[in-house]
Amino acid sequence: MRFFSKLGMGLIIGYSFFESFQLFKELTSTKFLRIDLITQHDKRYHEIRKALPQNTTVGYISSLSDPKNILSVDDITHEVQEYYLAQYALSPVVLERGKDYSFVVGNFYRPDIKIETDKNLTIIKDYGNGVLLLKNNLK
């Protein structure tokens, strides 16, 4: 076997080992360990999911539904992520942004933001952690 072939194989083995162990080290380091966000959200919406009428569409409002509360790009990203996570947790109920439905899910994950009260929305139940089931009186 020629020198270059041996060298090439050695380099590939070395590179593969380096990358494989690097990934493993990265994953086992405590810095990298974190709690699974999706499971947290599944638990957060567990109770309200049972209360919602199945296979229907309900409204969705959140701490940042009002554009004037959005102050940065991070806020937008966070708002989108919260909406998607709520939809994932509550499926097969379809969540549509806004309050044009009989039932509205409230996701007030930012306690620092004060939400203006809407006289047409009545709280049916507060499930804690900022999750509320609301009724739209006009629908």
Place this chain on the structure above:
Amino acid sequence: MIFTALGLSLGSSASLYLLGKLLLGLPTLVFFAIEISLVFLLFSISFEKIKRCFIKSELKLPCFDLRSVLQPKPQRILPFAFLIALIVNIFSFLLLSVREPHGGWDAWAIWNMRARFIFRSGEHWRNAFSSAMAWSHIDYPLLIPSLVTRSWAYVGDETTLVPATLAAVFTFSTLGFLVSSLSVLSGKKQGSIAGLLLLSSPVFIKFGASQCADIPLGFFILSTIVLLTYRDIYNYNSLRKNYTLTILAGFMTGFAASTKNEGMLFLVAVSTAQILLLPFANTKKEYRSQLKQVCLFLLGLLPLLGLLLYFKGNIAPSSEFLDSQNLKNVFSRISDFSRYIVIVKEFSKQLGYYVAILGACLLFLGFKLEKQKLAGITTALLTIFLMLLGYACVYLITPYDLSWHLVSSLDRLLIQLWPVSVFTCFLVIRIRHKEMNLTVSQSIESRPT
């Protein structure tokens, strides 16, 4: 061939589930009865053949014998190194899966979300395609969600173990398919090195564990090209033409198209590649034979294409990507030269890594183009080129912010093509050694009749 069978069974069961349970509305128990009956039928048909294979010891797995791998001989270094890298990566995969049991963003926001809708809503499963959920790419095909839902139905529980296990099966089957096919077609050394190279890309394991559909798509792309290459080599060395592999390759292409929208691009690319190579046939007889191969390939993918077109036409809403396009906008984007520069820059940046690695392998390990592999390699290279061209065109006309779109998706698109690129590269790599491994032509010649 064990990985071909695996791909075929996964793709078929997902398609059967989509057809039987979802479209025809069969009750779960009836669907299970049909599926189990089919398994028994297929097993009884092939029982005699399997028995004969075992008795005559024809069935030899091309990969590794663990006892021989563990023997400390110099020639065992490569399989031993591969085994170590494989074990480390299996642990990394497990850690990633434990850390994110619902998968990465794409997995939970698209694939597992769709599976949840189908599993939880029963007969109202079409709610998953509500226009309120357009952000979740509801036009994407249903192979992965069908597989997940079907397994949940079997288990009777919506466990995160199912999508994680499926992700593991696709990730490590891609690796297994690459190593075993190259071991047969080029030699065991090439197989081991190619495996090590695939494992050296941490994104491959990361994307695999993230349960995104790009790794399953990569698996089906690799399967198609391996089957076509195997067929071409077989046909080169044998007087009798093999058509079964062509039909199987058609099936695999159909599964690729049913996995993700990029799979449809692959369908076009691999079909075009085969059609473009038709005029290069040496004789009229060869031309007719190749034309027959192309027709059989299209025939193989036809049932799945039909199912996919039905899904696209009757269930899934039109693509958000296409909806937001109009001729004026497309033309203005095509005529914007700055977009080409942005695309070329990002492609060079991300593609450069893969090209450099494969280039270094060719340089160090040496290469030789064997005539019997020429057709397979040409088809593979042309397909990869057409796929890259297709990706670039999609970016060119994208209605989204171009830089954002490139940065957020190009790495995933390239990982779809990485296994097949490694396969194609290692078809020409010939490690300089006195005793070369048996090539497939020699294997065919020495095969007992």
